[in-house]
Amino acid sequence: MNGIHDMGGMQGMGEIGYEENAPMFHADWEIRVQALHAASGSFRGGPLRPTVEQIPAAEYLRMSYYERWLTALIERLVQAGVVTREEIEQSRAARALEQTIAPVTPENAADWLLRTPQTERQTQVAARFAIDDRVRGRNIHPAGHTRMPRYTRLRTGNVERDRGVFALPDSEGDEPRLQHVYLVRFAARELWGETAHARDSVRIDMWEDYLEPA
Amino acid sequence: MDESDAGSVDRRGFIKGAAAGALAAGSPGVLHAQDHQDMPSDPALRVKALESVLVEKGLVESAALDVLVDTFENRVGPRNGAQVVARAWVDPAYKQRLLDDGTAAMAEFGFSGWQGEKLTVVENTPTVHNVIVCTLCSCYPWPLLGLAPTWYKSDAYRARTVVDPRGVLRELGLQVSDEIEVRVWDSNAASRYLVLPERPEGTDSLSEEQLAALVSRDAMIGVAKVESTVDGDAP
Numbered sequence: 001m002n003g004i005h006d007m008g009g010m011q012g013m014g015e016i017g018y019e020e021n022a023p024m025f026h027a028d029w030e031i032r033v034q035a036l037h038a039a040s041g042s043f044r045g046g047p048l049r050p051t052v053e054q055i056p057a058a059e060y061l062r063m064s065y066y067e068r069w070l071t072a073l074i075e076r077l078v079q080a081g082v083v084t085r086e087e088i089e090q091s092r093a094a095r096a097l098e099q100t101i102a103p104v105t106p107e108n109a110a111d112w113l114l115r116t117p118q119t120e121r122q123t124q125v126a127a128r129f130a131i132d133d134r135v136r137g138r139n140i141h142p143a144g145h146t147r148m149p150r151y152t153r154l155r156t157g158n159v160e161r162d163r164g165v166f167a168l169p170d171s172e173g174d175e176p177r178l179q180h181v182y183l184v185r186f187a188a189r190e191l192w193g194e195t196a197h198a199r200d201s202v203r204i205d206m207w208e209d210y211l212e213p214a
Numbered sequence: 215m216d217e218s219d220a221g222s223v224d225r226r227g228f229i230k231g232a233a234a235g236a237l238a239a240g241s242p243g244v245l246h247a248q249d250h251q252d253m254p255s256d257p258a259l260r261v262k263a264l265e266s267v268l269v270e271k272g273l274v275e276s277a278a279l280d281v282l283v284d285t286f287e288n289r290v291g292p293r294n295g296a297q298v299v300a301r302a303w304v305d306p307a308y309k310q311r312l313l314d315d316g317t318a319a320m321a322e323f324g325f326s327g328w329q330g331e332k333l334t335v336v337e338n339t340p341t342v343h344n345v346i347v348c349t350l351c352s353c354y355p356w357p358l359l360g361l362a363p364t365w366y367k368s369d370a371y372r373a374r375t376v377v378d379p380r381g382v383l384r385e386l387g388l389q390v391s392d393e394i395e396v397r398v399w400d401s402n403a404a405s406r407y408l409v410l411p412e413r414p415e416g417t418d419s420l421s422e423e424q425l426a427a428l429v430s431r432d433a434m435i436g437v438a439k440v441e442s443t444v445d446g447d448a449p
Contacts, residue, residue, distance in 0.1 A: 008349030008400060010373040017370075018386050020432065022363035024287070029258035034361065035282035036264060038328070039274045049351060065352070065367045067257050074253075074264060083267050088253050091263035093270035101273055109278040110285045114327040116317060116357075119404055147402045149349050151376065163332065166404050181403050188396075192377050199395040202376050205403035 001143055002150060004057035009151040009192070030066040037073055038113055039104040045080035048072045050145035121165045127180045128208050133159045135184060136214040137206075146170045148210040156214045157186035160203065168207050179208040291360030292431035294325050295408060298358060299434065300426035302335075303413040313337060316408065320358060329356035332405040336397065338412045338436070343390050344397045345383065345436035346407045347375035355406040359431055366435065376400055386437045409434050414442035 007013065025031045037048060051072035052060075060068060077083045087094050104112070129135055137152035147169050161183040167176035188200035254260045268274045298320055302309035312319040316333030320326070333355055336344040348354065349372050354362040365371055375382050379396045383389070390396055399407045411433040417425060432438035 005350055007369055007373040008376040013369040013373040015370055016365050016368050018365045024361040029261045031283050032261045035279040038282050043273055070257055087267045088263045091266050093267050097271050103272055104274050104278045106277040106281045109281040113285050116326040116330045202398045202400055204400040205405050
């Protein structure tokens with residue numbers, strides 16, 4: 001979706017707030033959000049990122065990073081029927097869960113976090129593009145989650161690598177659509193015009209559906 | 215951040231729900247516009263409430279969350295990345311393996327985990343400087359760098375790095391000369407990226423361990439260079 005989260009190329013977003021040797025988090029509750037996010041994989045009923053992206057723009061901009069994830073996590077758990085808003089308000093469970101879900105325990109928590117996921121599919125799928133092909137970002141505006149930043153639309157680049165076969169994130173919730181992901185190089189001037197540096201470029205991995213032959 | 219666990223997402227009816235959650239975060243004036251807007255506005259209290267409810271329902275154990283926090287703080291992080299970089303500097307065969315398949319090469323150190331699939335290591339050279347960003351969110355190579363610092367996830371860094379990388383780098387204290395090509399890597403899909411910084415001059419006598427101590431997280435994101443401390447080391 002053309003949401004506020006799709007920020008690449010925007011200006012006027014304030015300060016970066018760079019700190020050398022910045023800490024990983026600034027308050028204990030922040031890493032607790034991270035831990036709850038990690039621990040909720042088996043019962044939140046799907047990835048959180050699409051939910052973060054649905055936070056209304058004005059709210060999204062006002063929230064800190066971990067507030068966004070906390071808001072999305074609660075939202076997802078409410079949608080999944082795991083908790084209710086009243087329960088969070090009261091800080092107390094009002095009713096037991098109908099189905100039993102194996103809890104994350106101290107014994108298995110870290111193992112799960114330290115296991116490298118396997119999202120690449122071994123399925124054989126024909127590749128539409130080859131290395132060095134000229135490709136153009138399609139003029140598409142999906143209403144839901146997508147990994148195609150708007151700055152790549154209608155811009156021409158070169159395929160540098162074939163990353164293999166992955167499920168298209170736009171199709172989450174439907175039958176997964178398996179297709180190749182390509183590393184595409186866009187010249188900075190193609191994206192940003194004459195004032196960009198002639199030598200510079202942006203590289204980004206793109207699902208096949210985001211591209212057309214140029 | 216990203217998740218590798220695929221699952222179905224029902225988006226229907228969400229907008230209202232998201233707005234409610236967002237409003238519960240504390241917008242003045244609209245907080246009580248609907249029912250159930252009384253969630254604690256302080257995120258610290260909301261996290262605590264959420265944890266209590268999930269623990270009571272038997273979905274998580276607080277001790278398990280402690281283990282996760284400890285894992286994030288102590289078992290993943292830039293010290294892992296620094297070891298990988300130092301090895302690549304002293305061992306050309308390892309460096310080649312790292313550039314060919316980052317995930318397999320980091321596994322030689324026992325490093326693995328969430329956000330570690332398809333790790334792509336990009337090499338800085340005298341003519342190429344690489345910098346990593348995630349414009350859509352916060353994708354970051356957790357096994358080697360841990361959780362991303364706040365500035366990496368800031369709206370401004372995400373927005374500006376693709377359109378004005380040299381300006382961003384300058385602002386962060388790194389001047390890149392006109393002769394050097396700047397490559398921006400927008401990590402949004404399955405791959406995560408790590409910059410292999412240039413080994414600083416005057417470090418021939420250092421051990422792999424001493425070299426690793428020089429490598430900063432920011433150099434592996436590509437917003438800093440690795441500096442030899444030979445000159446500025448003495449008190």
